[in-house]
Structures are given as C-alpha cells and as structure tokens.
Amino acid sequence: MSASPERPVRVRFAPSPTGYLHIGGARTALFNWLFARKHGGTFILRVEDTDQKRYVPDSEQDIKDNLRWLGLTWDEGPDVGGAHGPYHQSQRSDLYRQWADWLVEHGYAYRCNCTAERLEDLRKQQEASKQTPGYDRHCRDLHLGAEIGEHVVRFQMPLDGETTINDLIRGPISFRNADLQDLVLLKSDGLPTYHLANVVDDHFMEISHILRADEWIATAPLHAQLYAAFGWEMPQIAHLPVILSPSGKGKLSKRDQAFQDGTMKVLVQVREYRRAGYLPEAVVNWLTNIGWAFGDDREIFPVAESIPRFDLANVNPAGGKLPFEKLEWLNGQYMQMLSVEDLAARVRPFFEQAGLAVDDDRLRRLVPLIRERIKTLPDAVEMAGFVFLETVTLEDPKQLVQKGMDAAGTVAALRAAHETLAGLAAFSAAAQEPPMRQLCEALGLKPGQLFGAVRVAVTAQQVSPPLFETMEIIGQATCLTRIRAAADRLEQLYG
C-alpha cells in the first residue's frame, strides 16, 4: 500500500465550487504547489463539482482567478487541459458509476434504499439514547439488486481489524474498523460522494501525494480501504494543519466572508485580500509561514526561495490562527521593495476607483513619498488623494489651528507662509524649506506649528506625506490658492 518513492510527483488541489476561494483553501493549494515545484512535479487543479445543491455558479471562476492572482498556476486542469482529463468531476460520472458497480459486484459495497426519513429517525433515536450516530447497516446483507429503483451505494466496511494511515506529517494513525461507517459512495442522483470520486480520480490521474486539510483525517481510513478494495496503490498522504478563527472558536472555514473581531477585520476570501489592497506576494509569504518556517530566522522571503527549502517534514501539525498584524507589516515591507513604477501601477486603480483623475507624472513623484507610510494599496488614497484634487475643503477651519496657537495667530502665520512661498522662483522642496524655517523663527513658532497649519491648509489633513515634497508635487499656484483660501475662511469664521 505504500507508494513507490520514485513515482513522479503529481499533486492536486481539488476545490468544490460551492463558494469563493477561501484563505484556508489557498494555503492548501500553496503547499501543494510548493511541493510540486520543489520536486519538479505536476500541480493539478481538479474541480469537485458533484454537489448540485450547493453549487455556486461564479465560484469556479473566482477560484481560478484568485489562484492565478497568487501565482499558483496549475499544469493540468481547467483552461489548460492535460492528459488525464476531464478535470471536472461532473464530466466523469460514468467512471464513478462503473467503479461503484465493480465494488458491488466484488462484494466491497452494497446497494441501500433506506429512505431519508428512516435515516433521520435513526439518528434521532441514537441521539436520544446517547449512542454513536451512524448508519445501522440495515441493507448490508440484503444483497439488493439494481432493480430496486432509487438507491445509494454504500461501502461495506470490514467489521474487525484496524486501518492505519501513514501520515507524512503526523506519522501512523490507526483506527478500529468497527468504529468506521458504511459511508455512501454513490448518491441516489447517480453522482459520487467525495469519497468515491477522490479515490477514483486520484488513481486515474496518477496522483502521487495527497496534501489536504486535516479535517479529512477521519475519513482517510475509508479511503485507504477503498484503495485496498480496488487493489490500487494508495498515494502518500499528509494532512495539513487547519487555520483557526482568530476569534478563538472553531476553524476559520466556517465563516465564508470577512467579519469583524474586536478591532480586527478578519478577511476570509482571497478576493477580499485582493480588494483590501494586499499584494499577492505578501499574502503568499504570509501564508507560507503558517505551519511552515523558512528557517534562518527569516520572515521575508520570495516564493522562489521557499521552493527549494519546502519540506513536509517541517510542517507543524498544530492548527493556528491567522496573524493579521503580521500581514500588515509584511505588506508594508513588500511595498517598500517594489520599484516606483511597479507600485504606481498597482496603486493607480485604487485612486481611480475613488473617482480621482490620476496624473501619471504626479503619481510617480508621489509614490516614493507614500511608500513607507502605507500598509495597503488603498491607504494611498486616504493618505494622498488630495494630490489629484483641484480644491480641498476643510470640514472645520479650526483644524488649521495648531497646538499652542489661536485663530488669529494661525491666520497671520498662513499669510506669512503665503508670502514666503509666493516669493520663491523655484518651488522645489529644497527651495521651500530654508525660508520656511526662517519664517518659523521670525514668527516665534515651532516648525510643527507653522508646518502643521500649512499642511492642513494644503492637504485638508492632519497627517500627510512630508510637507515640502508634497507641495512641490501639487505645485506653487495651487498651494498658494489653498493657503489663502484657508486663511480667509478661518479669519471670516473666527477672526
């Protein structure tokens, strides 16, 4: 039953199109992808669309788009094809049916026509009498034929003995067969359950290693028994640790959308990370570091460098929570590493979405100023959107008044600044600073007071990129207009 070590590495990510790509799913995909790349193997995408009830039409597209966004491209699967297709389980029904029949014929499975009502009653009884819930094997020895009409096919689990799974991360895990269920393999709609489909597909797609979330551990012995019944070699298997909800209750996968946990925004779907302005390379770096460590005490590493180091033997079996604060930091680090060109291109759509008319020259000059001040792409809009605005308006002119100053003094300071700045022949930051500092002394103000008032006048914000560089980008005329307007308004209202 153990796989031959020399078997070519072929791994798969097999999502079900019942929802958008989840961050936990992305992590599973990432580890599969890393494993494949490490071993020069093949990474396969397989769509497990056998649940018609929960099918979400645009979820497959979302899954594919976001895998690509993360750079987790597949070598075989939808859109790219391959020699082991089709890669949608809904197109492989005949195969599953054929092998389900084979199991029945060979005494490894049986037909069952127990009704949903009977199963429901059974479960209620078992709960009432505090018994372990599960199918009572009513039809197991009835040898029902195909003529019974609507029915399912159940696996005939051996009643004694043990099944041992050799998990690559956890070592051997044993189960008493008597504790295992006669699970449904083929549903009454003729489609397979996960258990049958994944075994048949993994076999015919020549999957060498199964890397999946650890919620599958409990059904692994069933899968092992299926391989044994078919007489097929079982792939090597490893169960990846789950990602837990930061709120401390349950696994994250139970929530399917972003939610608020205290002061922290918890993002769940990959599309939410994308929209929130995280860089895919930062997300990948972050995800790689949950359950696995690069080594050498390094926290920041490009994916290309983690490939040769990746090893299942170093995967931590314990589940963990997503460290969101670390993503914020990592994202900031990655943004600092990007070229001006690159960051400008990435930040541009966010300005546009905010309805701002982006000027390329200004944007390129702005990027170095905001690069180390933003954590996510849309932060740039909040920090420096005023650069692309014709006029800015202050909610309350009182905001111009800095600590230790009054309205009259502020008006005077602004007018003095206006005069100083208006007198400059060149409006570069370097040209602005010395006379403005002299002005501080002349007015008896601290730099923070004068510059603060000018900052608010020019940007309508208390916080901005460095003042002189910012004014240089905005331009002399616009700055002067804004300073005068601010002084006028303050004087009018509080003078």
Place this chain on the structure above:
RNA sequence: GCCCCCAUCGUCUAGUGGCCCAGGACGUGGCCCUCUCAAGGCCAAAACAGGGGUUCGAAUCCCCUUAGGGGCACCA
C-alpha cells in the same frame, strides 16, 4: 456520547535528548530620529499547559490529566 488530531511568549514560529535559566518575527511599552504620520535604530516585558515516568541529563521520548481542534451526511 464515540473516534481522531493536537499543545513553546498575546499571535506566527525556531527547537528532532546536552549548544536552551529557550532563539526570531509581528504586536505591545520605552528611548532615539523627526514638520505630521510612517519608516528606521536601540532597549524592554513576554512562553516550554499540569502531573507522573524514562535518562547521568528532557521543551525535546513514554503515560495520564487538562485545554484547543476535527469528524461522526445521499457536503466537500
């Protein structure tokens, strides 16, 4: 209830019997730098869940307890 996984700072982790009175990172606090905010630099607080073994020696191996998690579907 039954079966299974799992357990190092608040969080992500390093540690595969002596190099560990436990290292890194995020976050937190302090200081420095400073036109705001950041970034950066320096410093600090902060963990081997508990109890038994094994061993000359245990964070590392074994057992029990406890905590957390998963599963017990005609969902994946």
